[in-house]
Amino acid sequence: MKQRGQVVIDKILDTAEKLFYSQGYSNTGINQIIEEADIAKASLYKHFETKTDLLIAYVQRTHQLWFSRLEAAVEKVSDPKGKILALFDHHTQRQEIRQFGGCPFIKANDEAETDDPRFLAEIQAAKMHSKTFIKMLVENCNHKNILSNGELSETIYVMLEGSIVTASVFKKADEIQSAKRIIEKLI
Template sequence: MKQRGQVVVDRILDTAERLFYAQGYSNTGINQVIEEADIAKASLYKHFETKTDLLVAYIQRTHERWFNRLETAVNEVSDPKDKLLAVFDYHTERQEIRQFGGCPFIKANDEAGSSDPRVLAEIQRTKQHSKDFIKTLVANSGHKKLLTDQELADTIFLALEGAITTASVFKRPTEIQSAKKIIQKLI
């Protein structure tokens, strides 16, 4: 009965991750989650007190997995400038796989960021982590100092955020690759 030997909590989170991202948090009911996860309702509420708790857990888990994949992708590149460019390629690939649904954390912020302080705090953590990661890559990049380290890191982070968002509006990878080419000229 259990899929791939997964325990209940993993099946809940897998299903929540898929549905929250594809349909949105508000548009996904608990009943759909338990049905598609093939678990009992009481099991869900034993692991998560409220739907909001499930949302927080979803954000944490998605963030961890997202960051691990990103780190792996960047580590496969040796040149420190190319590491920066690899960030854009990684996000292009991911957005193509996820059919340009945009950033899951921005989506969560737009849907439920103002409804619960724990949700907002968790989303802020994800974005701070992303900013810090980019800043480290910039510091080690040996870029041509057309901009300061901080300015370049800000430019990359903001252009990436804007590109993912815009790609999600037009359902195309164009803007993420445009951003990559621009950063290439600036480093």
């Protein structure tokens, strides 16, 4: 059973996640978060001294949830090359769930307008985690060696990131699946 403090933190972060993703960090006010989370103002400030602190906690939590979902999706596949292709299927599914709203980390990075180094470090950590995970999958897949492990890892990362951005522009998964087919030829 969760302690009361954690319940309040979860309510705040659930509300912040929904609002930051749907309407943007800059367009979301603290009072809106307090109202929609149905908490007292003192409760918010007890756990998050500033809006930037809340943003950083949102990115950290989103990163944890994102990676656990990604890892679970990849673990369902036994074939090492299939694990790489599962990345694209997972991101297709996540974009469909999010109605092609794009990557939450890129969205936050683009519009938060904060120079707090803690924020940038969290965004970069999420993206580096993705790169490291892809590299591990590549090293374990016995690919065709058209590209080196590093080149293939970077190609997959860039194709995945670019296809997610493009899918958010055109509001469909075609580009993510196209990137998957290209990578399939390389592995």
